[in-house]
């Protein structure tokens with residue numbers, strides 16, 4: 244079996260007192276062993292919610308309403324919190340957009356790394372050596388000195404490196420990174436992108452990258468899904484997606500970005516994404532879509548193969564346009 | 567640089583004192599300063615859209631706030647139509663404040679949550695005495711329509727609008743005073759790309775229709791390239807490169823510009839082959855700047871001269887300014 248992760252019909256709703264937000268609504272995908280898999284979409288489309296529900300870290304009132312998440316064939320949705328904690332601190336590692344929320348401001352870096360090493364039953368000396376090795380692995384200069392410091396003494400890019408080092412300490416097989424470079428400057432983002440790419444190869448990990456940046460997707464991911472309003476609307480290998488975007492939303496996204504080459508006029512997508520607390524019977528993109536027909540509003544168009552290995556959730560199948 | 571540009575900054579510096587601990591004060595340690603904007607010289611011609619790019623902390627917002635008078639520059643002149651704003655009294659400055667208006671990055675925090683759009687615009691018009699009361703409603707509708715909103719939306723609170731719509735309200739407020747210059751500080755950075763493009767196109771349309779001059783601040787090179795006809799690249803408070811947009815992007819002269827361009831993630835097939843980062847090392851502390859060229863610790867071309875002597879911004883070829891001892895031949899690769 245060569246999928247490290249299989250997600251089927253996952254629904255994660257925020258079931259509040261006044262309204263239910265359908266943040267992830269019937270999402271299915273898989274991650275192949277050794278690949279870098281991307282989830283891309285605009286803010287609020289449910290990217291972070293997907294990745295939180297994979298490891299059952301939903302903030303209240305979030306609930307997995309339906310569906311299955313299998314890691315190496317093992318169902319995760321039914322695990323107890325204790326069992327899940329072992330998975331999170333072990334085989335599945337997570338890094339976030341803002342490392343400060345995950346790092347402890349009053350603990351020395353080395354103690355935070357030791358925490359993550361705890362399950363490996365190493366001696367003090369071995370832990371220290373491993374800590375230094377990990378900091379060196381993520382390109383932190385003078386790692387011995389840095390072991391004794393606190394996060395506030397680190398720049399934004401260094402914090403993200405430390406976060407990665409701490410996550411790697413547990414030897415994860417699957418790394419989930421939620422917008423790991425969004426808060427960083429471009430030159431630092433560039434460094435972190437290469438770092439994650441290198442670590443993935445060296446350590447033989449599979450990686451899920453969540454981002455809103457199509458450039459980041461292109462440079463990091465082997466395969467990608469595009470999310471819109473809690474749904475996956477398109478799925479393909481990365482180059483296939485950029486060369487032949489099939490869903491009107493993906494096409495619109497690409498056309499709204501200024502290109503590095505040329506200066507074609509930007510074509511924004513009109514309007515704004517729908518409110519996920521309201522029931523949307525048909526295609527969630529209908530209100531903004533130039534190709535919308537009455538049929539689009541009747542039922543949710545299912546994801547179907549429109550080119551080899553390329554899925555799109557749109558009623559039309561002649562939608563390939565050059566963008 | 568030409569004779570009477572609409573706005574000219576001459577060696578403008580803005581310095582902040584670093585708050586000292588009590589112990590340091592008792593020990594009479596010398597005060598430390600952070601020079602957020604360091605001797606910046608810039609011309610903005612009428613009708614220009616000048617893009618200001620650079621990484622976080624390089625002084626873009628400080629420069630903007632200095633120009634609109636939220637900060638007093640430590641030295642230098644800010645000439646608006648030839649008059650030095652930095653030398654004016656508060657009152658004189660206030661009388662001029664309508665000419666230069668700002669649009670802020672965060673459409674959420676820059677609007678009062680308890681005021682409707684109509685009230686926001688009314689207040690702006692009334693305080694600056696820009697509109698007789700009987701004209702008020704008409705003018706408000708005109709402003710709303712200019713930014714793509716409708717009269718029906720006028721009596722809603724900011725919370726009823728999306729991020730992109732709030733940014734439109736921010737733009738309408740800036741336009742209320744018929745400014746000559748709009749300073750837009752990361753006006754689209756908080757917005758999703760599909761909405762970003764709406765606001766960028768709106769700014770371009772208004773700029774052309776109203777003959778506005780725009781100082782457009784962003785960390786996003788492609789957005790700046792799209793919207794600006796001239797670009798200034800800043801690094802740790804200094805202008806590193808300044809020139810017309812197309813040649814600057816096609817053939818950057820400054821190693822920093824070149825590296826910024828290479829670092830930005832792209833959608834091309836070639837970009838996927840990139841294995842090594844464009845640049846190593848972090849931004850140095852802005853309080854303890856490197857000697858000589860402030861970019862030298864990260865620059866692949868640094869020489870002894872660079873480590874010792876700070877390069878001046880000079881005209882390397884006609885219309886192109888660069889602060890580097892060894893400008894790239896014919897621009898970078």
Ligand SMILES: Nc1ncnc2c1ncn2[C@@H]1O[C@H](COP(=O)(O)OP(=O)(O)OP(=O)(O)O)[C@@H](O)[C@H]1O
Pocket residue numbers: 582583600601602620621622623624625626627628629785852
């Ligand atoms: N009021 C202040 N007091 C002290 N230091 C300040 C103040 N405002 C800004 N700074 C410092 O001045 C430098 C320039 O800051 P500024 O906000 O102008 O940068 P910026 O280019 O706008 O960055 P960003 O891209 O993050 O918005 C930074 O080192 C910042 O920490």
Ligand SMILES: Nc1ncnc2c1ncn2[C@@H]1O[C@H](COP(=O)(O)OP(=O)(O)O)[C@@H](O)[C@H]1O
Pocket residue numbers: 257264265266284285286287288289290291292293302303304305519
């Ligand atoms: N704790 C929460 N309670 C209620 N709704 C939430 C919560 N967190 C996120 N949401 C909503 O769920 C949707 C998806 O959010 P999120 O997964 O954070 O999106 P993304 O990561 O793609 O920006 C949004 O509509 C958001 O407002």
Ligand code: SF4
Pocket residue numbers: 490491492526527528529530532533534535536539544556557558559
């Ligand atoms: S299903 Fe209809 S509304 Fe939805 S993306 Fe396709 S054409 Fe547009």
Ligand code: SF4
Pocket residue numbers: 820821822859860861862865866867868869872877889890891892893
């Ligand atoms: S002056 Fe020297 S160190 Fe500075 S950018 Fe030019 S070559 Fe690099």
Ligand SMILES: [Mg+2]
Pocket residue numbers: 290291292422
């Ligand atoms: Mg998120």
Ligand SMILES: [Mg+2]
Pocket residue numbers: 626627628751
């Ligand atoms: Mg700023």
